Amino acid sequence: MARADAVSLSLVGAGLAILSGCEGGASTLTNSGVSGTRETLLGAFLLIVAAAVVVVIGALVLIAAFRHREPHGVEAGIEPTRAAVDRRWILIGGILIPVAVLATAYVFTVGTLDAVASPGHPYAASVTLTGHQWWWEAVYQDSEPAHSFTAANEVHLPVGEPVYFGVQTADVIHSFWVPELAGKIELIPGRQNSLWLEARVPGVFVGLCSQYCGTQHAHMRITVVAESPDAFHGWLARQRESAPAPADSTQAAGQQVFLTRGCASCHTIRGTGAGGAMGPDLTHLASRHMLGAGAMPNTPPNLMAWIQDAQGIKPGSDMPRMDLPPRELEALVAYLETLR
């Protein structure tokens, strides 16, 4: 079903397909998601019809303008009104054709609305996604409470299986949008909204907050990794674990820096004394693709820069500038890099 849609889409959307070729982007046209593909199919139909309407009307305007240009300027006599001709223009061009096109679009819309309302098969996982100014908290729910765990700014999905996202906000309105997989849903105080995502192909997708939410709305991104069910279950198992103990003295020193220099008052690292809830859970920080909710790639030098000057990279965020001696900083980064 989804495959057939994708095939027809790539046929009708050939003109638009050129837009989808950008590496690392977040194009709505890659058709990587099951519901997103249906939505894009509808969108492609509408955009093609829209383009046709613009072309036809543009042509009519041009022809009309040049058909009988008046050479004598505005002083010329007045063209008589022919009521029957006028009425035909309105009835055909203004009513019949628009009604036919709009009715078709509406039927297509309602059909798509129904088709994407729920996935065809059971959910592989259930995630409670909470928006914060300006990062994402993801709790993977498990019927066994001890198996539930908290991740941040990165979620994983098994390819070919739907995942349920219950979305909520800790502060203002946000919106969860993974353009390559599906349309968006707002995170609204006091409301429980939900969305399902099913990736058709493996990949690393960009998710973003699309509802303006304050100073750093531009840097509120989430990485969505779609991988084989086996890899996904391996990821789940690793994320459930607590952080490993430091393996050498540098890492141990780094952990001490984390616990004594204030980091722990905002961040949690499971398996240590760090249990802060203000900022993202860092238990598996090093396993993530990005830092600072998509502000930059997660590399050791970037991590060091982020700790030293988060305000320079993401001004207005709650992450303060950490003025650490170089040795402590290096130890801290060495420790954090073990949190895989």
Added chain:
Amino acid sequence: MEMQSTVSDAPTETLRRIWETPSGIYGQLATVDHKTIGKRYLVTAFLFLLIGGLEAGIMRAQLTRPGEHLVTPEVYNQLFSMHGMTMMFWYASPILSGFSNYLWPLMIGARDMAYPRVNALSYWTFLLSGIFLYTSPFLGQSPNDGWFAYAPYSLGLYNAGLNMDFYALGLIFLGISTTVGAINFIGTLINMRCPGLSMSRLPVFMYGTLSASLSIVFALPALTVACTFLFLERRFGMHFFAVEHGGSAMLWQHLFWMFGHPWVYVVVLPAMGMVSDIIPVFSRRPLVGYGFVAGSTIATGVIGFAVWIHHMFATGVPMMAMTVFSGFSFLIAIPSGIAVSAWIATIWTGRPVFKTPMLFSLGFIVVFVIGGVSGVVTAAVPYDWQVSDSYFIVAHIHYVLVGINVFAVMAALYFWLPKITGRLLSERLGRWNFWMMFVGVNIAFFPMHVAGILGMARRVYTYPAGVGLETVNLATTVGAAIFAVGILVFVVNFLWSIRRGALAGPNPWDAATLEWTTSSPPPPYNFAVIPTVGSRDPLWEGRVIGEAPSALALRSTLFSGPVLDHGRQTMTTSAIDAAQPVPQSMPADSPWPLILALAIAATCYGLLFGAWWLVGVGIAGTIVALAGWLWPTALAGTPQSDPVTVGAR
């Protein structure tokens, strides 16, 4: 009964003495002349267009390249909020009010609007509310939550400065202007038409403005209520929107969009009307489907109240609501389809003359259709989930607002400024102006569709490199610059024309409606005699090709009629047929509208800064001004025996 005269015999010196605003500062501040007020509206609104454009320019400079650091995130957020507010509220609607104020009495054979002093109040509150809003940049605390101001980010918990207080109070303040202006238009349209100017003979511009005014009267209270709630919650600890105190964040969205969607039609319907009146003049024939077009402006206004949820499809509304509101959102395209069809048919079956107003009208149709179809795309809920809150919507809203509002306004400026200034603008500069704006708008805003489809969210102060957004953003900035030069060409053309432009004469375009029977600019009394209208195109009577010229073809009596020189008098007629003419005395110039507006401004500043003494002064001033305004007096120059003499109205 009333003294009848021809134009050449009319006592024009007496009329001039009765209607002319005395020169000097007092006269300027107290005038209720609709032409003066209209000009002030046009100039002020155009200045707001330039200010809003400057804000856009800074934003486009910031977004030219990924990772630019021209402005801080907070400044950027204030810029896009002020840009949206300025353009939507202090430019797009007031500029149309400027045209209406100036032109309506001229179009309907009247000597003023129905409520001249209310008209003055409308302008002063518009100006002072704009000054109020633009106090905020000087404090570095401009509104920073977009023109839509979603709660709870607008609440004190997340937004402690004065930013959103400026938003709430500024819009309540401006709302006074907009509301009284709308009531004035409705009252004028119903009451003030000259004999014979029945509802079926009105310019379409007036239908558009009528529909917009009715929308204002019914929709604006939702915004005023929302802003009042917001201010009470921010400053008095009341709870409307904060969920943790039992409020609802959705309440703001519903109130805002119940207002917000009709507002879109408020700023486009009169503009569509203006184009509907301009195209026939340059097509040398009456508008095709006049009744359909006039009716579709009203239908759009009505259906416009049933589509607001389409701004909220991603908020988790129930399936039923999505299905219904999607349906209405498709449906509302049909009246627009009728209008487009009528415009094209008029040009097709006419003999077009390519003057600048016509160029802008043709460009208007194309840009209108692009903005229209991209709007229809967003009526499809599942695809709206993709494009909503992305740059696709930024593209859509700009095609709609620049296309339908700005292009129509440019057409209208080239068309009616000669009436206002008495001088024609340069056609050569006009063509440059048109082409720069037409090319600029498409280079600026078409790529935004692509940016949205490529996953660029709205309201971001920067975007990452390497995700395909560089080219489209660079193009947008270049297009915006071209567009801005186009606007500058207009400014140059205007300044040149008022000194050097060719004299326009009464009717430079050989147009058909009443405003073109007066001199350019019109005298203070507009019409030396009140005309009687017998057709939709009074100045084209007897000119139709193939129609045998005869006395019967002249159905209107434009140059003889009642003089009405017992003080400021004009004619009122019945609401539908414009029959049963009754002379109506009009009020004299008055300082009270300005004093009232100043008192309201003092109240707003007092509330903003928590300066209760100033609030007291403002409220006292409001009471005094209203008392002075409403104090019963005989109207200046009105004989006491005149049965139609009324007190202050």
